[in-house]
Amino acid sequence: MAFFKKKEAWLIIGLTAIGTGGLFAWISYIAPLMTDVSGFSAGSVPYVLILAGFGMVVGNVLGGKLADKVSPVKACLILLIAMAVSLIIIFFISENKILSLLMTFVAGSLSMAIGSPIQTLMINTAKGAEMLGAAATQAAFNIGNALGAFLGGLPIAWGLGYTSPEIVGTLMAATGAVIAMILVNQQKAVEKNLLPV
Template identity: 45%
Template structure:
């Protein structure tokens, strides 16, 4: 495995911990800052807003070398997370979380292009999946570790560690990632030209709705496992590690299969499988080990579609590759927000119902992916 791709994965590892750790430590943050848990949820929204803001700003950096952009984005991650670890109140932490989110989508957009340029011939999708692997490892080890450290010491420790990790990432990107050829400057308007065609909208729609369907269910996985499946509260951390393991395997397997069978075919098949799995979760979640197995399969599917989506959006966005790669992450976060909201409404009846509510979203995501595969995959 190329050291340059490992350096890129180090970056997504830090971003993944920064994004997802907050979901598990809200009670500790709320108690320390003397605010309610719903108000503390604003820190999750601030990060997502940063993601959505940072992606379009990326076009202002289009003339700069890709490696330099990566270094600047990692510096922002470092500053934002160190700021979060030192925040003395609500507004300071809100600002720090917004800054932490700014580089997220932009980093994925630029790193996808760099990974593609560094990939061996015929292994473009696998290279991108290695870059994304850091995000899955963050869910496997980083998030549970951050939650435990917050419980044992302080909620500030995970953000301090991510800030320190940012220094390490800066070094390894500088040392291991070579200077790669930049993109042709198509001008400001040229960055948006690809959005005139239907193909990128199909990918972005499949991303937002497909992920929204999964997050209808996954946003409420804790109460589902404890209240419906009957697992103890103490076992949830181990189950989250299992979910993270599914993400790692799904992402890496998908990368290899996409190079062999095309990203459009793999994305379409996996999205269809997610529809079936969500339906099975609704019916079979009262059976503990079936619930755990289906959870791992669904999280594997969640990241098994990520590599195809990231690869395809670069291919269908000539002249606006960086913006396209970042927009996928905006769509991903938009899907998370919509899914969590709809899932919350469905959960008022029974914690099984968020999975059922996610099925229509996942189904529409499958239809969009299928249309792309049939009409446009051959062109890309």
């Protein structure tokens, strides 16, 4: 249980639960967004979801490559910022069908790209308790799923329209990025302390 005494572990759990919640705030309400705002027919929604899913497959590959190139924690920071930007773009362009489809692919890619860096970051942090770390990460993803869907639904319930979950998603992804920045700074401090005097 020493794993749960690590500050970094809790930061990663928070990053995952809050940051990835941005994805679920968006995709939980993608059907009414596409039909009521973008103007697609209800029969088109499955194809839109296929496009998002294809983006997620591509993102899963690219996320691992990015983590290898810049480090898992920096990849998390970059991808969460990109996710926040993509969601705010969706908020503004949803009435345009072509741009909506393009951003569905982009947001799908970015949202799933973060999975590999988060898992790698947690495994690296959970030395000696890798299985527990992996389980904690999966639990955090599930919390993000529920939290994003719940918080994303609130502005709809308040009558703010089907683009409003994108604002919630942007804020959640941005909060995750702030946590990622804390982790980046902690990693820099550790690396600095390891340098020979």
